[in-house]
Each structure stands twice: as C-alpha cells, then as structure tokens.
Amino acid sequence: MIRFAAGPPAAVWVHPGLGRGRSRIDGDGLFARQDLDAGLLVVRLGGRLVSSSELEALLAAVDPNDRYVDTITVDDDAHLVLPAGTAAHWCNHGCDPNLWHTGPYDIATRRPVRAGDELILDYGTNSGAAGFRMPCRCASPGCRGEVTSDDWRRPELQARYQGHWTPVLQSRIDRLPPG
Numbered sequence: 777m778i779r780f781a782a783g784p785p786a787a788v789w790v791h792p793g794l795g796r797g798r799s800r801i802d803g804d805g806l807f808a809r810q811d812l813d814a815g816l817l818v819v820r821l822g823g824r825l826v827s828s829s830e831l832e833a834l835l836a837a838v839d840p841n842d843r844y845v846d847t848i849t850v851d852d853d854a855h856l857v858l859p860a861g862t863a864a865h866w867c868n869h870g871c872d873p874n875l876w877h878t879g880p881y882d883i884a885t886r887r888p889v890r891a892g893d894e895l896i897l898d899y900g901t902n903s904g905a906a907g908f909r910m911p912c913r914c915a916s917p918g919c920r921g922e923v924t925s926d927d928w929r930r931p932e933l934q935a936r937y938q939g940h941w942t943p944v945l946q947s948r949i950d951r952l953p954p955g
Contacts, residue, residue: 784881786822786823788819790862794806795863805896809891810891811888813888815885817884824857825857828905831857834857847905870897870912872918873897874889876898876940880942900933901928902945904945909922910923
C-alpha cells in the first residue's frame, strides 16, 4: 500500500475563482470565473478513505437517479470518498482535459484557462476501482467514448499524463514491462 505523509484533508478546497454553470458535456460543470495560469492549484480533494469492499457497498446502495458518489483511487485498496455537495463534484470528465493531478489530492491547471471555460479532468487518471466504466460525452476530437478503470494501461494516455496520475495508477504504469 502506498503511504502518504499525511492522510487526505477532511474537506475539499476549491479555488475561489471557480463556480458552477451549465455544461455542454453533461448537466452542470465547474467553470473558471477568471483567467487561470497553467500549473495553478485549483482543487484540493478531501474526504474519507475507504477500502475497495466498502466502496463497492457504498456504490451498490446509491440510487443512480438520486445521487452520485464522488471518489478517486489512491491505493490498490484505498479510495477517497469526497463529502457530498462540494463544488468539486461539478468537475466533468473530458478526454482533452485542462486539469490534471499534481499530487495525491491536488488538481491543477494543465494549461492556461480563460474565464468562462469549463474545467475538465480525465477521470481515467484517478479511477482505478475494478470494473469502473462510464460513457464519455466530451465530444473532443480524441474522445475515447468510454472511461474505464483500465485507461491507465493505454500507452497514449501514459505518455500524455506522465507524472500526473494519482500515485497508485502512476505506480502501476511504472511497474509495466518496457515496450
């Protein structure tokens, strides 16, 4: 198990220059209310860590028409479950994201973002729970059509996001045989 010097923060922090708005991708999204430089920390994830079996039970108990469980994989048997109702919930997936991971719980801008732009993250960079699948509606030129917990195995994504995966997924990539 990967161990971090400190566990996750209890709460989610979102840059004050971000806000919720109507998304062209899906429902509502997280938007820049001001110009943001590349490399700027915009979200620090927080919540509680659960095991894979606890996560499965949480997901099984959720009514998909009622609410959603926001979670990322932080270790082979540890998943961060974000508190309900945080602004980070509105960050949609996209296959050409303008955000990426810069630490186990930190998300920063991948490139400059203009005021009014939707902030998107490639969920494949943080979703490692076995069996995760979701359709993608981002409509970017390189849209994969589906996001899965095995996207870390894709060589083109490994190259694109080198060093910007959650640590457990980066560790899985690093252990792959060359070639």
